[in-house]
Amino acid sequence: MHVKRVTLTSKKNWWMVELDEKENKLEGSTKSFSSSEETAVAPDPLHRHYHHNNNDTQKSSSPNPSPPIYNPPRHPTSIFSFPTPTAYCAPPNPTANLAPVAQGSASELFKCIVKKPDVVQLEINGEMQSNASDVTTQFLAELRVYTTVARHRNIAAFLGCLENVGMVLEYIDGRTLYDVIRARPELSIAQKIDYHNQLLAGLTHMHSYGLSHGDLSMLNIQVTNSANTIKLLDFGRSVSADSLFSSPSDEPEDPFAHIRKPSPPQKGTTKKVEQIHPGTRPFAAPEVLRGECRDPLLADAYSFGMILVCIDRCELIDLKPWEQRKDLLPTGLFDGCVVFEVRAREYLRKWDTRRRLEKTDVMTV
Incomplete structure (x- = not known):
């Protein structure tokens, strides 16, 4: 090796x-x-499986073996x-x-x-x-x-x-929302509202279970070729709203801890400890970028607001990271927004005045 x-x-x-x-x-x-x-x-290149065994040692027949490889305890x-x-x-x-x-x-x-x-x-x-x-x-x-x-x-x-x-996941015959917007199509108002309603439906369905997406961006949304159906995917940064949150700069939490520990007595339950890591800029909420997020569902609402601006303007946007961390929005961000400006502004507020996503926010043409 x-x-x-x-x-x-x-x-x-x-x-x-x-x-x-x-x-x-x-x-x-x-x-x-x-x-x-x-x-x-x-x-x-060895494709080894480390079944939670910390005592495994590696052997090599090479006359000049490489230094010992770090074996993660929970592969x-x-x-x-x-x-x-x-x-x-x-x-x-x-x-x-x-x-x-x-x-x-x-x-x-x-x-x-x-x-x-x-x-x-x-x-x-x-x-x-x-x-x-x-x-x-x-x-x-x-x-x-x-x-x-x-x-x-x-x-x-x-x-x-x-x-x-x-x-194993379903095969989606489509392209990312990033590719849809990057092509700079002339989206009709009806199509913009349809994308809004589909995204809202998928996200609020997840939120009803107390789970966030965690990394909502143009790349993690697929649009089918046949019917322009929105598909949310890539939930690796999802966290539970019921969890306790530690700083993302702390030592990584043991992901197996809640599985390994025996069931707690009926007197009470032990909450899982999770870390909220930044997703894709500029869609990550400012409080997430600062490592101070305490409401992952509100962070999803911020990401949703940024996506609405992209859909409304039919173009990709970016923010200066040092300004975004301070909850500052650039001048002209909403230029060209004719459908979602009022709603997007509510989603892009500071977290303590930001509105949540609600199923009743469905829009009609």
């Missing part, structure tokens, strides 16, 4: 990455990983080790609302998406870094949404899990 060795030298306004020349000559491609909390790292693949927990099994008749792509005398064929954990690691300044803990947290958060929230037209369908692989 070859571990990429990287030296990071801090400069005033930039980072310099120094790679060993021999390392650069190694065959194989470097895989990228992007997250607001993790460092880009190289993939582990994400353990989530999908059979027997699959009942909570992660497929819902009854999972393909009820899906159309088969082909049909034979004894079977029906459906397209689907398999989403599996991608754990990567890198040696930085002599220290092993891994995204394993965050990957585990995100997959457990997404499974909680899919196995808690009832089916909904505007939420991607969950079809179950595959042993030692990952979760």
